[in-house]
Amino acid sequence: MRLNDDRTSLRHFAWFMLIAFLVLAAGIGLRDPWPPDEPRFALIARQMLESGQWLFPHRGMELYSDKPPMLMWTEAAWMWLTGEWRGAFLLTSLVSGLGTLALTWHLGRRLWDARTGLVAATIVLMSMPFIEVIRHAQIDPLNLFWITLANTGILLHCLRGPNWRMYWLGCFAAGLGVITKGVGVIALLMLLPYVACRARAWPGVTLTRGDGWRWAAGALAFFVAIALWLGPMLATAYGMRTPEYLAYVNDILFRQTAERYADSWQHEEAPWFFLGVILRGWLPTWLLIPVLLPRWRDAWRLREPRVWIPLAWCLLVLVFFSIPRGKREIYIVPMLPMLAMAMAPYVLDLLKTRWLQRVAFWITVACGVVFAAAGTWALVAAPKVARRFAEGYELDGHGQALWVSVMAVGACFFVAAAGFRPRRGVAALLCGMALGWTLWPLATYPLLNQNQSARAVMAAADEAIGPGGELGLVAWREENLLQARRPVAEFGFSRKAADQLAAARAWQAADPARRYIFLNDDALDSCVVADKVRPLGVANRVRFVLLPADASRPACTPQPVAVRS
Template sequence: MRTDDRSPVARHAFGGLMLLALVVLGAGIGLRDPWPPDEPRFALVARQMLERGQWLFPHRGHELYADKPPLLMWCEALMFALTHGWRGAFLLPSLLAGLGTLIVLYRTARRLWDARIGLYAAALLLATFQFVEVVRHAQIDPLLLFCITAGNAGILVHCLRGPDWRAFWLGCFAAGLGVVAKGVGVLALLMLLPYLWARRRGWPVTFAQRRRAAEDHGPAGPQADRVASPGDGWRWAAGALAFLLPILAWLAPMLIAALGSGDAERLAYVHDLLFHQTAERYADSWQHREPAWFFLRVMIVDWLPVSLLIPLLVPRWREDLRRHEARVLLPLAWWMLALVFFSLTPGKRELYILPAVPMVALAIAPHLDALLARRWLQRTAFVLAVLAGTAAVVAGAWAWLKHPHAAQRIAAGYELTDGGRALWWSVIAAGVPFLVAAAWLRPRRGVIALVAGMAAAWVIWPLATYPLLGASQSGRAIMARAEQRVGPDGEIGLVLWREELLLQARRPVAEFGFSRRAEDQLRDALAWQAQAPARRWILIDSDAMGRCVDPARAVSLGVANRNAWWLFDAAAVREACRPAAAGR
């Protein structure tokens, strides 16, 4: 049954879904500071952009930061300028990108099918563990996800529902914006490959062709395709210009400034960003090296519970392809192309495959009604809800009552008192909604019970744990202890530092490079300290203390993010390492 896109029911259903998404994805915003590994880095770079007015050449401390293009940092800086507070600002770009991705997916499925399928597609995405987990962190990937999904959507709508050149140009522009976000936004253009393949095979690609094929009980040939009619060459070329526009808007001023200045540091930044961090990193990655089958595990585990539906859909997708259903072919083919692209590089992270989730949801959505009608699927979802709730409640109660070694280690890592009792109560609280929903909705509505339990747990967990873990995770507690120890007139220098420490500093601090060797940082820090030994202190990671610092005379500040931090004055420096002694 087709749902009218303009009906109040369709509008209210979509509004309810977006309200739920806002609550789930936005829960906890304003309750914590940036957490490692990535959030403090991007927030620090964004803050320094605002402080220094340098938007083309991002800095981490006094070093240029060339690991990623600057789009996310620009967005975070803009959010801070609007909100005047980092706690509210740094997560907003991810939240808006997540909501935007849901809207784009809903509108795309609605254009290709109807509003009901659009709701299904957006709901499937929102129910995917990896989507919620990633969007609730201030990383580049939510922004990249939105750009690639918008790029895919524009191409899909134009090629399958068009001609709609405006949608195509917007899709190309979004793909270019994705390049400014992380470099791989160009992957959205791969959607054109299965489209061209389907056209060459004579599939009924456009809406008009599919309607004629249904009426004539046979495929309409490619000659009926209005998307590629004669004289449209300049329109396709305009798509290439739309793709290049955001890239050139960023790249041209940056290159002009770097080449015009002749500054060696800026020129090295350009080379590192455009070559070392892109092609060289893809071909021979020096981080996160994983086997070729790595993403198979990611898709099975991180895409739960939606990944459980994929094996059930294989026969239906096979039938769709046999019937030349391009609306299913293009999303599935793009998923496979993205999977191959990311599997070929030796460096892999779970986040890389995230942009494929909306396309998978788009291919599942038309068949969701038939799947939900199966009693065994409802019962399976019910069992999953019960198992999830029971596992959380039992694990939390066991950690609270029995204090096993693993629980003690976790509590110590977060510097929690009472053995982490509040954390284990949070685990129990996250599991209870699953059991309540299962008891209320029963097996015949098991899917709703599972989804309701997930939504409640997603809201409870950040509200309970962000205030509890924030001081340790963000480095705020370490910097507060350091500043209290040195007093109001003391100065602090950082050695082998993490971005969260510099971000949390409430006074000017000295730092001696981020990417330099620890011994080089320490040498320069000791020379800096020797210039004013009465008031200068060094905050250092325990791994960098070596033989130069006497731990008996240093002050332990505790552990944050698995790093032990120490503070010492000139009296803790061994004689052989003192700059004055070295100069004699």
């Protein structure tokens, strides 16, 4: 009987993973990297493959020290395996997302049972922040996977142990999280509620005696993972001892980690910022929390560590990221799998209630009405906001195809509601979300890609300079260099635009007949001859232009001005 149950649970899990794959992989190959982060990481990964320099990421000619190179390594590996970068840049996020779901299922199965694990994984998949993160090629999906792996290893040891190998694996994964984004260390906060539960003699907590060296080996595993990159990087940087590489070490080890946490200089928000993020964006997940509060209270009274250790960890993570001034919505996404782990045992019981099914059904209908009405209004009435949006993304007309796509998402919810009816409202909501999330990228990526990726602008520049022309980039963005159709000259990324333009003019003067300057038109100065500037188009609401040699006045001392072509 147990063997049949195991086969059934594995079959259910396999179907779930197939659905998750279809939802998360939808649109891969239909678009190029989109700003702000995707073109940067794809560009760095491609440069790694071309240069063979793996320890020190470069953005163009400059060292890139904002983030460790783990994501860029994986993207470069996918590019090498597939032979191209257009679809490969999203594969790390896809695999990380599927891996996170598999770990959530496995942890729920080990702590509770297979059905609970499947519910926990479903809660994660149905959460909007998870879909949004996995759909983009940023560092956060890989970081989410490492933190979930670390949490899984630590919890299986602390609640189903002793299992020292899983504990060491968890600590090692936390170290990999550190060399991915720097915040992988938050996984180790899981040990704090474990220690508290153990001190209060909660049942179900792993007890060990005389194993101090095994606990300490977890710290060793953590630092060994970090040393895989840090050791060779430091040895090489201090061996070269150039100002550029020493500045890289200082920036990535201190300014981008401890200093950024203690004295944030970007994304300043109020201490309660993440509460608003959860209420506004963690739909429909947070809607279950008020219903679950009495059950979590009962779990506290029963001293249930399988609920309260993951839940306490979520609270610690929330506090950790609320302390610094700099905050972004994406920071707390690693909480999702552990929050789902605390919710899943009770959601199983809620699924049997009639009221939850009916509420979920009417939420499904409401989603259909909202999307269908918004799309119809934008399509038929063509309000100013719809026209402005279409103009910003250079869509034909007032973006009719985009608004039809919005209406189609609404239709997905209506179809799901009609198919499952109120009696199976939760299934209707899940089906509508899955259909909508699958349809949206398939319909919209081809519409938005030319503008979002700067592909059209770079194609226009390549055509404008002719077969023998050379292009120099000024005040450029990563997508410009990534999408360039031929080798280009660039004069630094972090330098002031005026300094880049001065260097570009000197470069152009050496061969004025063949060399052209490509730049953001905000960087135009008073030495530009306005009627000689050639407009190239708009990408991501930024206008780009081309300067032939006669578009700059000779012997002119420039002053920055706002010149529009």
